[in-house]
Amino acid sequence: MSFIRSQILVCAGTGCNSSGSATLIKDLDKELKKHSLSKEVEVIRTGCFGLCELGPVVIVYPEGTFYSRVTSEDIAELVEEHLVKGRVLTRLVYHETIGDNKTISINDIGFFKSQERIALKNCGIIDPENIDEYLAYDGYKALQKVLLEMEPQEVIDTIKGAGLRGRGGAGFPTGMKWQFTKNAQGDSKYVACNADEGDPGAFMDRSVLEGDPHALIEAMTIAGYAIGANEGYVYVRAEYPIAVKRLAIAINQARDYGLLGDNILDSGFNFTLDIRLGSGAFVCGEETALLNSIEGKRGEPRPRPPFPANKGLFGKPTVLNNVETFANIPSIIRNGSDWYSNIGTEKSKGTKVFALGGKINNTGLLEIPMGTTLREIVYEIGGGIPNGKAFKAAQTGGPSGGCIPSEHLDTPIDYDSLIQIGSMMGSGGLIVMDEDNCMVDIARFFLDFTCDESCGKCPPCRIGTKRMLEILEDICAGKGKKGDIERLESLAIGIKSSSLCGLGQTAPNPVLSTIRYFRDEYEAHINEKRCPSGVCTELLSFVVVEEACKACGICKKKCPVDAITGEKKVIHNIDQQKCIKCGACIEACPFDAIVKK
């Protein structure tokens, strides 16, 4: 290996990949070759840095210069300036990192400053396709410690002591789950990982799989040792091709080094790991449906009890944890339970990864200690709301969760406080909404999703969600009737209490929480046939403000359905019968003379 003076880290996560990082890497290689720099400068593809909004992200070390939104056209200049001449190419540097004539480290920018990374510790730092880099960052040391120095019960006690709770959403204590499975009788046991991340807008698990797949392998092997299982399955959705590919590479490398397979590290412990691909049914993220799917059966939930800890995969005791839960395990083993339980709040320990999306400046992935307030996430890490709009609500927990309105911005985020205010932690999707979002429409959107994804096995979920959706569609279309809100509430309570699995039991949550905090919007839709945020098109009309109209004819040309009448110097008019409310005229009008009412 020759002396490498500089390393260029290019984010190869799904976010940056779709904004073109793959071609970027090819172009970089080409340019470096052209300047004969290939032997002294190394290009490394990493997992997600978290700032997907600014992708593709490129960091040049040793300076640590943080370039954002780099395109293929920039590469020649970047190589010429930074790597041949040693000058930072300021026009591409992320603006927040340029201080008084000098660039500051990326760790000091607002987005990264308040974060504490445990599950994402290696994401964006190591090359996920190189086991040696994982090893260098203390990789497989936890496994070594467990296999050579600890009894299985000690491992479980450490996890219990750490207070780790399931990161899939429900927050069940992980140590207890492992204990139940260890205590259960069975000639063979299994470890399974739920990587069937299905909430719209959530990509925490994908980023761990793409950025640090060995952490999952190490953790699952540790779990296998703790409960006495020799086989593990990772159930991952086929829509995550990069994650699947990197995980497969990682499993092969671990096998090659003897970190999976027979007699691992000469301890006498055997463990194998396999990948099972899911075809993207939301219900397969429910644990019993997931186990059915791994067994090759239809992805439908089973009644619980018996819980998977007693009768799981192939009828044997099974531990099933989410990717992020597993990603915390190696750090807990290495640093001890006290270290972990000192982070977070009294009942929710450690950190949580959130996928931040919606009306927010820094869309991306972040990991924060439990107990951080929503205000810090939105305004400090997230960089606030674009275009100076006002915060209206944040949606957590995806289709199973609820909305948190602005009066609860200062609630510390943990499992219990979120449930108290009518939402839930969920897997970590966090969607920010501003004054332009209609809460009835949001509720309709999520119910449309769960209704579509209901497996149909139990009637409350299959029929109930459909009935609720119909009511919501009516309200959005201006056909809402008195008593609709009460009907929604009564259906919601019925569905929650009688559905077979978590999908149905939580599906009404978005409706209930929006009714709880934004009842006035429902009432405006039903009683006044008015959508206060101007989203529900059926309740809107587009009208010309006569004083502002200059009769220029631009809107008339743009209108796809010829709904606008008027001549030169004759004030224009919109025919409400013909208008399809597409909004093209509003965008086209140079005088802001068309408004939604």
Add this chain to the structure above:
Amino acid sequence: MKKSIQELEAIRNKTIDHINLRSGKGGYRVVVGMATCGIAAGARPVMMRLMEEVQKNSLVDVTIAQTGCIGACRLEPIIEVYSPDGSKVTYIKMDEEKAIKVVADHLINGKIVNEYTATTIDGKVVDPEMQ
């Protein structure tokens, strides 16, 4: 191939040296002026020689980086050696031979090579040969 615990440790140590570039090394940081003036004066062979020598002597703590124009183009090639404590020594009019000596004396033994450093008279940097 199956690895023993010792072999895994060896991989860890070898790789950490390599990726330390990303987390900041603890040792000397050598910055080579590589603007047009530096390149024209022969900064590239100096840097290549520095890299070679650092590699040859397994100085895993040393970072070698480029920078733009340091400002005294007539004294190029210039290299600056930053100590871990933040102090800085500027070497001017470098060539490959001088680079070898800087690595041997300064980077390995911590002894500043006085004859290659910039000299200041009345606040102005002057060419050492002019003294």
